[in-house]
Amino acid sequence: MVETIEDRRAPAAIDGGRRPVGTTKPVALREVSSAHANRLPVPIAEFDRVLGGGLVPGSLVLIGGDPGIGKSTLVLQTAAALARPETPVLYVSGEESAQQIKLRAERLGIDRDGLLVLPETDLDAMLGAADAAKPGLLIVDSIQTVADQDITSAAGSVSQVRECTARLIQWAKPRQVPVLVVGHVTKEGAIAGPRVLEHMVDAVLYLEGDRFHHYRILRAVKNRFGSTDEVGVFEMAEAGLREVRNPSEAFLEERTGAAAGSTVAVTMEGTRPILVEIQALTSTTAFGLPRRSANGLDTSRLQLLVAVLQKRVGLGLASQDVYANVVGGLKIAEPAVDLAVALTIASSLRERIVEPRTVAIGEIGLSGELRSVTQLERRIGEAKRLGFGRIVLPASRGQRFAGVADGVELVRAGTVGEAIEVALG
Ligand SMILES: Nc1ncnc2c1ncn2[C@@H]1O[C@H](COP(=O)(O)OP(=O)(O)OP(=O)(O)O)[C@@H](O)[C@H]1O
Numbered sequence: 001m002v003e004t005i006e007d008r009r010a011p012a013a014i015d016g017g018r019r020p021v022g023t024t025k026p027v028a029l030r031e032v033s034s035a036h037a038n039r040l041p042v043p044i045a046e047f048d049r050v051l052g053g054g055l056v057p058g059s060l061v062l063i064g065g066d067p068g069i070g071k072s073t074l075v076l077q078t079a080a081a082l083a084r085p086e087t088p089v090l091y092v093s094g095e096e097s098a099q100q101i102k103l104r105a106e107r108l109g110i111d112r113d114g115l116l117v118l119p120e121t122d123l124d125a126m127l128g129a130a131d132a133a134k135p136g137l138l139i140v141d142s143i144q145t146v147a148d149q150d151i152t153s154a155a156g157s158v159s160q161v162r163e164c165t166a167r168l169i170q171w172a173k174p175r176q177v178p179v180l181v182v183g184h185v186t187k188e189g190a191i192a193g194p195r196v197l198e199h200m201v202d203a204v205l206y207l208e209g210d211r212f213h214h215y216r217i218l219r220a221v222k223n224r225f226g227s228t229d230e231v232g233v234f235e236m237a238e239a240g241l242r243e244v245r246n247p248s249e250a251f252l253e254e255r256t257g258a259a260a261g262s263t264v265a266v267t268m269e270g271t272r273p274i275l276v277e278i279q280a281l282t283s284t285t286a287f288g289l290p291r292r293s294a295n296g297l298d299t300s301r302l303q304l305l306v307a308v309l310q311k312r313v314g315l316g317l318a319s320q321d322v323y324a325n326v327v328g329g330l331k332i333a334e335p336a337v338d339l340a341v342a343l344t345i346a347s348s349l350r351e352r353i354v355e356p357r358t359v360a361i362g363e364i365g366l367s368g369e370l371r372s373v374t375q376l377e378r379r380i381g382e383a384k385r386l387g388f389g390r391i392v393l394p395a396s397r398g399q400r401f402a403g404v405a406d407g408v409e410l411v412r413a414g415t416v417g418e419a420i421e422v423a424l425g
């Protein structure tokens with residue numbers, strides 16, 4: 001949306017107008033008290049981890065995600081977890097009435113003292129209410145519904161979203177109250193309204209997953225107070241988002257391992273290894289060009305792997321449609337699952353089972369060579385923990401993984417062709 005001069009009646013006053021010279025002075029950094037100690041821990045561990053260990057006072061955290069993914073559920077559960085009669089949590093919703101929020105709260109089994117709700121879209125009204133309520137946490141759901149009366153354009157427009165966010169930041173900093181703001185994500189993946197919003201706020205978290213699976217991943221794409229490596233894993237249930245402490249077990253729950261076209265891979269979500277099942281199906285192309293379709297994997301990566309399998313291993317995939325899928329709705333971008341994808345495709349094509357206690361780890365290069373991946377020890381450790389006895393991995397790495405791999409058979413392969421021979425026998 002293009003912002004026009006007519007959009008605003010009053011100019012945005014980020015610092016409340018011009019101040020006399022000499023009223024502001026620097027402070028010695030070593031005398032600034034550490035904010036770390038005052039972080040507000042969120043009793044939802046999977047959320048807390050993504051925040052980097054609690055909410056920082058006065059910070060503004062944006063939570064984005066596709067429609068219906070569970071943003072309101074997450075913030076309402078957070079509100080309930082933090083609400084205390086002496087430090088209430090104020091949940092402002094511009095999208096739902098108090099009754100609708102109550103309905104959700106009842107479904108989630110929430111009944112807390114100190115949880116205040118306010119259906120409101122006017123920014124000044126909500127800030128006024130927040131000043132009166134003195135909450136320990138302010139939640140605004142969603143930024144696209146909030147409007148500053150001084151701006152003529154409609155709620156959700158670029159200027160409204162930007163100005164309202166700026167004013168929420170201004171409100172939060174001096175009061176040292178953390179603010180959680182929900183934002184809608186557009187199809188392109190940007191938080192609707194200006195991209196600039198992501199620069200303004202302290203942290204941007206995305207709740208991901210697809211609507212047809214119950215797993216949800218909370219991921220930080222920006223965090224001024226913590227790593228963006230950590231993810232939180234949740235499961236959407238009738239009673240709301242449930243923390244998944246053991247994602248590998250959850251993702252492999254329904255696996256039988258008894259059919260061709262299935263291999264277990266280990267993917268890293270930040271510093272956390274997660275075991276996932278990769279499935280593939282090859283079937284004779286009915287007409288025209290063969291299809292390569294990926295779900296949870298990058299389609300162009302799948303095309304590349306199919307090309308390598310054709311050219312370097314000689315698999316007859318030229319007249320085969322190839323479908324590949326990550327079970328559970330997880331989206332994997334890292335090439336460390338290449339080998340598992342390749343083995344799965346070969347398994348389906350040859351109708352041979354990959355031995356069910358096998359895990360495959362490795363990136364595949366264009367000449368069919370297997371390349372080492374990062375955090376191999378962690379991956380091996382997780383596979384072992386879950387009872388996998390055999391790991392197919394690149395030969396390039398000579399190290400012995402002191403102790404981690406005890407009791408696990410490590411099968412080293414130099415090329416994808418070799419790996420297929422050992423895995424499919
Ligand atoms: N009775 C129910 N049982 C199980 N899951 C439910 C139930 N009702 C709602 N849900 C889940 O909650 C999701 C909606 O959650 P929520 O309203 O928190 O999402 P949201 O991201 O805030 O959506 P919006 O973009 O519309 O604001 C639904 O997509 C569904 O997965």
Ligand SMILES: [Mg+2]
Nearest residue numbers: 071072095141
């Ligand atoms: Mg919502």
